[in-house]
Amino acid sequence: MSASVAALAAEPAIESPRRRAWRRLKRRKGAMVGLAVIVALVLMAVFAPLIAPYDPAQQSWSAVRKAPSAAHWFGTDEVGRDLFTRVIYGARASLMAGVISVVLATSLGVPLGLTAGYGPAWLDLIISRVTDAMLSMPFLILAIALAAFLGPSLSNAMIAIGVTATPIFVRLTRGQVMAVRTEDYVESARAIGNPRWRIALRHILPNVAPQILVQMTLTIATAIIAEASLSFLGLGQQPPAPSWGSMLNSAQRFLTNAPWMAVWPGLAIFVAVLSFNLLGDGLRDAFDPREK
């Protein structure tokens, strides 16, 4: 008895898939840098009033288009607002748009994908055809058209981006469900009389969740660029509220005299998008069953 207990203790502990993924992720320097930057950006957005040295809407006619200095680290804009402050506050719009639109796309796309993959064939046909049609419309053009018809505002931009990104999650979830629906554990669940919805939610969904998480991370990067693009065009965040995209729009007009106005918001978008891309790539590798 004691010998078998000792033998069991000597056996290497079985690693849970989540723990294994985290171990693999930690080995990827790029992904960890991405994660650290994302955490820093989130903290920056949440604690913006504590970090920012000025009010983001505070204008100063004596400090119009001032180059970076000790008083204004990133310089000032065309009405004397502090750019460092506005870049910090701008993170709120970008991250919020990135996360909320992707959460919207996931909450619409995943149930639709599950239904298409595991529901009746006629529903699959309808959902798949609509998904194909939406994927045939270029992402940004569809988002612009939706935002234009809904009206310019940050919340409408988020809805437009979320709806446009939904088919990505429908197709991904459907594909993953199709791949696992004939697995033994799904067949067993069906054999013991589980209803379809329970099999889909309790057995299939947890197994396709890692791929959805990877896609969510990568789509947040796309959504941040899309929000910045819509705000750049005047269809997203409305002035005077700061957004990296709208800051670039006004910077364009003062490129000759105040190039710093264009540098910082653009760099902020680049860093945020790069971080989500690095994390997404790392997560994809970490969840890849072929990886050690």
Add this chain to the structure above:
Amino acid sequence: MVQLIGRRLIQLVPTIIIISMLIFGLQQLLPGDPALVMAGEERDPEVIEQIRRQYRLDQPIPVQYFYWLKGVATGDLGESMRLKEPVARLVMQKLPVTLQLASMAMIIAILIGIPAGVVSAVKKDTVWDYLANILSLWGISTPNFWLGIMLIFLFTVKLGWLPASGYVSPFVDPAQSLKTTILPAFVLGNAIAGILMRHTRAAVLQAMNSDYVRTARAKGLLEGRVVLRHALRNALTPIITIGSLEFGTLLSGAVLTEQIFSIPGFGKLIVDAVFNRDYAVVQGVVLVTSATYILLNLVADIGYILVNPRLRTS
């Protein structure tokens, strides 16, 4: 082959019908009375009534859709409220400009992305591989409108080498046309180069581990020939697909790039239409872009078959 293309075309019919429903449905998103929204500042009841009649807004939605679809099928995409010109004519005027830009961007993307991907795969885990990966991440993560602004600052404001805006047709002055389009084409091509590089790297790496590459090496072929004639040729199949699909993405990217460089193409047409509440133009541009995208998908499918002999014979 012809049969296959025919089958693909038939499969496209439901997709196109659903797209037309979605685009028509956009109009239903307008808050309040669409006729009032379309009229904008105009408050003359007669004008509003005329808009209502012109767009059949007084009729049930399925009837409106039927007439709209009938118009689209005969090439009538409606009329621009601002420019008082048929949308189809406006689109046909602007499309060649965007296609020129997108083609140049694709050439730039291919010239950067494919060699970088091949080098990255062949020199895996060396400094060249890391450099190529950085190049790819840069391309994927840089917002193209920011890159455009920065390039204008460098090449126009600082160096004075290239114009910041404007467009000259290549049929009028090829040299000047190149000068006005090279920056926006580079901006557009930059992102696609990153994506092409990633896919080329993955495809070449997979091909390099295959039996036919081992056989080619065993025959004593030079490594360069093995990579270019055997590995890359077989790796081209997924690259062509991605390339064709990304050509559609270029049409999206052109929206902001044309805005920044004031190029009178498709992208600028939709942005101007959005700001002037010229909804028929917005619908027309989305429809034509989607149709182009679908066509490119079809071209990708055919290209796929042409470069892959196994698919050709099956």
